[in-house]
Amino acid sequence: MTRPSPLSRSLLVLSGVMLIVWLILPLVPLLIWSFARGWRFPDLLPQQWSWQAWEYALSARSGVVESLGVTVLIATLATALSILVGVPAGRALGLYRFRGKGLVELLILAPVIVPGIAVALGLHGVFIQLGLTNTLAGVVLVHLVPTLPYMTLVMAGIYANYDPAFEQQARSLGASPLQTFIHVTLPAIMPGIIVGGLFAFLVSWSQYVLTLLIGGGRVITLPLLLFNFASAGRNDITGAIGIIYILPGILILLFTARHLSGANGAVGGFGRT
Amino acid sequence: MTRVLLTGLTKTYPGAPAPALDNLTLDIASGELTALLGPSGCGKTTTMKMIAGLLQPTTGDITFDGRSILRLAPENRGVVMVFQNYLLFPYMSVADNVGFGLRMRKVPKARIADQVAQMLALVKLPDLGRRRPSELSGGQQQRVALARALIVKPKVLLLDEPLSNLDAHLRIEMRDLIRGIQKDLGITTIFVTHDQEEAVVLADRVALILNGRLRQYDAPDAFYRRPADAEVTGFFGGRNLLAGVSAGGMFDCALGRMTLPDGARTGAGLLTFRPETVRIGPAPVNALIGQVVDRHYLGTQTRLRLAVASQTIEAVLPPDLAHAIRPGDTITVNLPPDSLWVMEGTA
Secondary structure, eight states, X not given: OOOOOHHHHHHXXXXXXXXXXXXXXXXXXXXXXXXXXXXXXXXXXXXSBOSHHHHHHHSTTTOHHHHHHHHHHHHHHHHHHHHHHHHHHHHHHHHOOOTTHHHHHHHHHHHHHSOHHHHHHHHHHHHXXXXXXXXXXXXHHHHHHHHHXXXXXXXXXXXXXXXXXXXXHHHHTTOOHHHHIXXXXXXXXXXXXXXXXXXXXXXXXXXXXXXXXHHTTTSOOHHHHHHHHHHTTOHHHHHHHHHHHHHHHHHHHHHHHHHHSSTTOSSTTSSOO | OOOEEEEEEEEOOTTOSSOSEEEEEEEEOTXXXXXXXXXXXXXXXXXXXXXXXXXXXXXXXXXXXXEEOTTSOGGGTTEEEEOTTOOOOTTSOHHHXXXXXXXXXXXXXXXXXXXXXXXXXXXXXXXXXXXXXXGSOHHHHHHHHHHHHHTTOOSEEEEESTTTTSOHHHHHHHHHHHHHHHHHHTOEEEEEESOHHHHHHHOSEEEEEETTEEEEEEOTTHHHHSOSSHHHHHHTTOOOEEEEEEETTEEEETTEEEEOOTTOOOEEEEEEOOGGGOEESOOSSSEEEEEEEEEEEOSSOXXXXXXXXXXXXXXXXXXHHHTTOOTTOEEEEEOOGGGOEEESOOO
């Protein structure tokens, strides 16, 4: 690697600063609000500080803890199902040629292109007939609409660079189909499962419209609760819940940055310079 | 010790106009090292994969010691295939790669470690167990792949182009290693190759497959001395082919009347002889006078083309004998009767 010129160095610093400004700065008012007791327009900082919003947010009355549990459960189940469906689907798309493959690829991408609300309105009728509306299972299923495309596409990319002859070699050496999957296939596709799984988790975590429509207000995830407090004008509580809400995103970002990029990164071209 | 019998083995891929392998019958003796030889796409790798259980034949049967193995899953056949690109598992150390088959059979760890050490010593890589496959050279990777296959004590070992990816000096080393281990352990071994030299230096017997069909199954030297037809001759680099009629121990062709060895085929046929059997100088029989068309120096030998009557014949001579011969010279050569071979076919 060559030493960067002073100009490109300063550009690098500038872009780093701007990235921080864009990503971190909007969170600062959120953090301040969560500790504020009244914060009116001309004041730069609140007049008084308090733990009130946090006490309320973490108490049973607010429903935050319960809804955090629901959100984690839904995102985990949606991720698990995405992996279950996305890994074989990605294998088919990445490894095999078949008739109508282009159409399948388009259909898999469609939920990402078509607005979620259009999909959800269409699904709503079907889910009513199946008795899936207002249930956790229904919400998990509808979350697959936006999570599956990410999982499948990531896995298709992994499988496109994968040599299935390794599996034949393992069978020939005496491994059963299950042993072959565990010892040979899984280690090779693990980076894809991790990246795709994290995507799926975050996409499910941030669903609002789909949860609202299919859950019918009975299944209350964190974004729904957050929106309730925000529209009620409770900026302090919104701030506290908001901080809780973005935590998994930040943790996952740190994890991916540590494990999936850099010189020993498991996923080439992912955060690698 | 396992005798492998292929009977009427045929594989037609869906949508393909002709079978990739057509009615192959091959009897491979126990403990023998057999080459499946043919140009790429001739069906030899298909054959190998069917023996390994990685492909199902369209028709035909494969038996080991008389028992059909077609219904057995690849992991239960006792066959191990070593692929051309070695396919060492990149996430495992060399030792873990070699021990893979034993781990899959749930052999206790201590015994695996012992056997891995033995195997690595056998392939002469005793100290590399902790390395990653990516840190090894091509030749070392191949030896690891061989050790990984041998550790499970296969009944039948399949090698895909075992010498093709190696450079010249490594090929000789690897050939000696494979032959040595194969003879010591007595494993029935089948390998495929497109390189006739690789086939003859390594194998006890060679099966030549052209366009999906078995053309000749014989000892290596037979392909040079007694080829089955013009195509086999051509595949082994023979270019001297003369149409004519064989009768009463003589062959009448464009070169004249040639004296044949005893027992030669009679009737219309093709006469062939290896360029390296052509002798310089006169002789009581089969002497020819020709003009040198051109001369190519090939290092250990020199190739001459001679115009004799209306034909061109090819001769390969030691360089010191060929040294004084120039293009345009008229020389006398002779073809020892024992070197002549008459086969079926017309020009």
